[in-house]
Amino acid sequence: MTPTMDQRCPCGSQLTLDKCCGRHHHGEPAPTPEALMRSRYAAFVLGLNDYLLATWHPTTRPVELAPDPETEWKSLSIVGAKPPLDNTGYVHFNACFYGRGRAQKGWHVLAEVSRFVKEQQRWWYIDGTPTLTRLKPRRNDPCLCGSGRKLKVCCGE
Template sequence: MTSTTDPSCPCGSSLTLDKCCGRYHQGEPAPTPEALMRSRYAAFVLGLSDYLLATWHPSTRPAELAPDPDAEWKSLSIISAEPPIENIGYVHFRACFYERGRVQKGWHVLEEVSRFVNEQQRWWYIDGTPTLTRLKPRRNDPCLCGSGRKLKVCCGE
């Protein structure tokens, strides 16, 4: 039985972190490109740079990945996740975040079609085609975190 104090998974599933992406963060291989994408998003939320690097294919992996303390990730939406063909999979997603930095302060959405490959019996992130858009939600708009509440009473600036 799950305790009501268990944190929900940042990826937006209805599961707790330990039953969802947390198990992948602990070393269990993600079974699909979508599961890997969700676990990578959760790792961004939780600041797990080591996991992000460990799931990045060695051919495209950066030498290091510093966490961004100014980005507060709020929600993930999977637009499409087609069944993989010949060990290649694609996941199209949108992730909303609030940037607390001085230059880019405000709401943004990162949209990307990510490419994954299955090698050595595990999925790896290869690369993606990202676009970053600054958003200008109004106080009475629905909150970008997906809560269904108005921005001003939820994650408002």
């Protein structure tokens, strides 16, 4: 996906991409663990794997991160973000997605408590404790993308 800076940010902030996560994608350090987590979610949505690797702490970063065209990220909700303590921060979030592959076909929610550390005047993603739950929304349920429309007329087409 090629992002345009005047589109709404995928992180759900209601701001445009250039005023929200796009500025972090272009080099401005994220000021908090929550801002970094939101920008990383937006990077997953937009397929910005270089940004994901660049914000991953070198001690836990994978060598490469393959694109995942089978996953369509739909929405992000922050469950809780603890104020950083001793240069360590935690963010608990839920991210809904639709999987198009055989192994994960259908709707899911990824819940994770992510751990971040501040070093060299910037926040880094260290790791997280994820859980994956399969969802079974009905056609008349609200869409999982957060649009407020029914699933059947939004992402469930």
